[in-house]
Amino acid sequence: xxxxxxxxxxxxxxxxxxxxxxxxxxxxxxxxxxxxxxxxxxxxxxxxxxxxxxxxxxxxxxxxxxxxxxxxxxxxxxxxxxxxxxxxxxxxxxxxxxxxxxxxxxxxxxxxxxxxxxxxxxxxxxxxxxxxxxxxxxxxxxxxxxxxxxxxxxxxxxxxxxxxxxxxxxxxxxxxxxxxxxxxxxxxxxxxxxxxxxxxxxxxxxxxxxxxxxxxxxxxxxxxxxxxxxxxxxxxxxxxxxxxxxxxxxxxxxxxxxxxxxxxxxxxxxxxxxxxxxxxxxxxxxxxxxxxxxxxxxxxxxxxxxxxxxxxxxxxxxxxxxxxxxxxxxxxxxxxxxxxxxxxxxxxxxxxxxxxxxxxxxxxxxxxxxxxxxxxxxxxxxxxxxxxxxxxxxxxxxxxxxxxxxxxxxxxxxxxxxxxxxxxxxxxxxxxxxxxxxxxxxxxxxxxxxxxxxxxxxxxxxxxxxxxxxxxxxxxx
Numbered sequence: 001x002x003x004x005x006x007x008x009x010x011x012x013x014x015x016x017x018x019x020x021x022x023x024x025x026x027x028x029x030x031x032x033x034x035x036x037x038x039x040x041x042x043x044x045x046x047x048x049x050x051x052x053x054x055x056x057x058x059x060x061x062x063x064x065x066x067x068x069x070x071x072x073x074x075x076x077x078x079x080x081x082x083x084x085x086x087x088x089x090x091x092x093x094x095x096x097x098x099x100x101x102x103x104x105x106x107x108x109x110x111x112x113x114x115x116x117x118x119x120x121x122x123x124x125x126x127x128x129x130x131x132x133x134x135x136x137x138x139x140x141x142x143x144x145x146x147x148x149x150x151x152x153x154x155x156x157x158x159x160x161x162x163x164x165x166x167x168x169x170x171x172x173x174x175x176x177x178x179x180x181x182x183x184x185x186x187x188x189x190x191x192x193x194x195x196x197x198x199x200x201x202x203x204x205x206x207x208x209x210x211x212x213x214x215x216x217x218x219x220x221x222x223x224x225x226x227x228x229x230x231x232x233x234x235x236x237x238x239x240x241x242x243x244x245x246x247x248x249x250x251x252x253x254x255x256x257x258x259x260x261x262x263x264x265x266x267x268x269x270x271x272x273x274x275x276x277x278x279x280x281x282x283x284x285x286x287x288x289x290x291x292x293x294x295x296x297x298x299x300x301x302x303x304x305x306x307x308x309x310x311x312x313x314x315x316x317x318x319x320x321x322x323x324x325x326x327x328x329x330x331x332x333x334x335x336x337x338x339x340x341x342x343x344x345x346x347x348x349x350x351x352x353x354x355x356x357x358x359x360x361x362x363x364x365x366x367x368x369x370x371x372x373x374x375x376x377x378x379x380x381x382x383x384x385x386x387x388x389x390x391x392x393x394x395x396x397x398x399x400x401x402x403x404x405x406x407x408x409x410x411x412x413x414x415x416x417x418x419x420x421x422x423x424x425x426x427x428x429x430x431x432x433x434x435x436x437x438x439x440x441x442x443x444x445x446x447x448x449x450x451x452x453x454x455x456x457x458x459x460x461x462x463x464x465x466x467x468x469x470x471x472x473x474x475x476x477x
Contacts (some may be wrong), residue, residue: 001283003060003086004040010052014092022206024089029078030071030134034431036079036089038065045092047167047175047206054204055173057086063464064088066200070108073346074430075226076146076199078467085464090141093179096120104212105164105181110141110205126212129156129248133330136177141205147197149331149426151283154381155248156213158426159196165209166192169201171457194452199428202426202456218286219248220293220324222301225276225312229355229380232280235309236381239282243300246293249283250381252358257377258334262339265331271314280310281329289417327340332385341397342390347414349421351383358385361415365389369408380384384425387412413440429467438469 003008007016017023017205018040028035044050057064063085067077079085090110096117098107101124108117110363114135117128128325132138132150139360142148146167150159156162162183168207178192234254239247255277262268272279284297301313318320336342349357358376365374371392379383391400413423415442429437438446446469453460455470 003056003062005449006051006056007040007042007086007309009283011042011044011049011054015044015049016040016397021128023087026067026070026080026089029075031075034075035073036076036081036085037077037083038085039083041089043089043092047169048090048288050090050093051173051175051255053086053088054169054171054384057461058172058459061459061461063461064204065463066090066141066145066204066296066429068142068145069134070139071134071138071142071170071431072146072433073427074424076428076430076463078278080432080465088204090139090204091205093141096205097321099124099126101126103181103314105403105435106210106212107179107207108140109207110144110203110212112140113457114143116136121212122215125215127215127473128162128229131307131389133333135277140210143197144205144208145198146427146428149379149384150380151379153379153384153426154250155245161469163192163196163208164209164211166195166205168203168205168463171459171462176203179207181209190392197428199430199467201453202462204462214287216285217289217290218293219322220284220297221316221322222282222284222297222309222477223271223314223316223325224277224279224280224301225274225284226278226280226310227276228278229358231309232278232380233352235280235356238307239300240303242303243284243296246284246286247282247298247381248285249281249379251281251329252380252385253279253281253329253332253377254375255279256330256373256375256414257335257471260335260339261331262325262326264335267328267329271325272312273304274312276311281325296362305381329377336388336390340391340393341395341400341405343409344385344425345389345399345409345410345416345423346384346425347412347416347421347423348382348384348425349416351381353419353421354380354383354385357421358387359421361387364415365378365411368411369404372408373416383421396422409438410439431465434465434467434469435473437438437467438473439456441469 066088067078094111095109130150147159165179167179168176277304286293329359362374376385377385
């Protein structure tokens with residue numbers, strides 16, 4: 001009996017398909033850069049069924065590629081073109097098992113879509129404080145496995161800070177039950193934290209206990225114009241000192257990125273009348289009813305203006321305007337795609353060093369690669385920006401990426417490492433950054449990653465080819 005027959009006998013007809021038309025949407029990554037092949041799409045409906053599938057795969061030495069919403073930005077959920085893998089979809093495991101408003105926690109299965117979780121916890125007066133552009137398709141299991149960030153990291157941190165416990169199936173098919181939200185637990189290595197950000201290479205996350213916070217009572221957004229990233233950091237420190245945790249988002253946008261949005265995204269307009277080299281989106285949140293976020297933010301921005309910390313600002317007057325401000329920020333990548341090919345880099349450096357890095361790195365790349373345009377935007381407050389290098393007008397996408405684009409990306413990463421930063425702040429390594437991780441990491445990090453992988457997954461069946469650098473990734477200079 002083949003493994004396909006074994007799985008069909010265990011899961012039934014709903015649990016597995018080999019139909020090429022049903023497989024096709026899950027064989028290509030979200031960005032369309034990688035396409036692989038697979039024997040079948042396996043869709044268990046419970047942790048017990050996941051464990052049964054993993055045991056069968058282990059016995060047969062068949063690779064498994066865990067997949068949630070298939071929204072990886074680095075090809076982390078796409079099978080290889082060998083065709084021997086099984087895609088292990090967690091989308092049928094979509095129950096919110098527990099909601100406890102008093103304890104401020106939720107237990108959600110891996111296939112729960114982020115926006116659905118938002119709706120569920122809001123119904124009990126709470127919220128899950130992580131949001132991102134793919135919230136309508138990204139799943140909890142994928143968010144845990146990639147240690148996702150988003151626009152509220154400034155206040156609440158990444159998934160690593162929001163996950164209180166995990167349930168997972170390990171590579172031998174055993175079930176790790178770590179869902180209990182213990183504040184103290186000194187039983188050796190923290191397996192929950194090890195599985196967060198492991199990109200499915202150490203096991204299959206089946207459920208997570210998540211931290212909730214009170215629902216938003218009121219919020220407001222300011223759109224600010226200023227001269228430089230250095231001025232933006234001074235403003236960040238000013239508003240943090242006066243408003244503390246009320247500041248949830250602090251997004252920095254260069255003038256050229258805003259111009260692309262206005263040119264390519266319908267129904268958008270500039271919030272400020274004058275020209276500004278840099279713009280900021282600042283979100284202020286009140287968790288207690290009876291307080292006006294707009295009044296508080298208006299007073300705060302007024303103080304900053306009096307202190308010569310900004311040049312101009314507009315405060316949202318309605319939810320419609322808040323949505324319009326956020327649309328400008330969230331449409332940057334879409335606008336860049338419409339403008340032409342680009343190399344995207346999800347990087348971080350220490351917060352205090354980020355303003356200088358944004359300016360100097362962009363200048364260095366533009367000087368070294370004729371005709372390119374380099375700029376950075378994103379989460380200044382947590383030291384994570386998206387540093388993009390855009391091709392000259394008229395460049396052919398595939399050829400430019402394979403030649404100038406690849407070399408420019410290596411140079412960007414060199415600059416990041418020189419600034420004591422990370423080449424992956426929130427998107428993960430996947431298959432896209434394996435070679436760069438090997439090239440730019442110290443031997444101790446690579447040895448530890450490989451040792452942990454080998455110890456927990458000696459058969460290398462869990463998402464092979466992702467995260468862990470291969471010997472073949474070494475560049476020949």
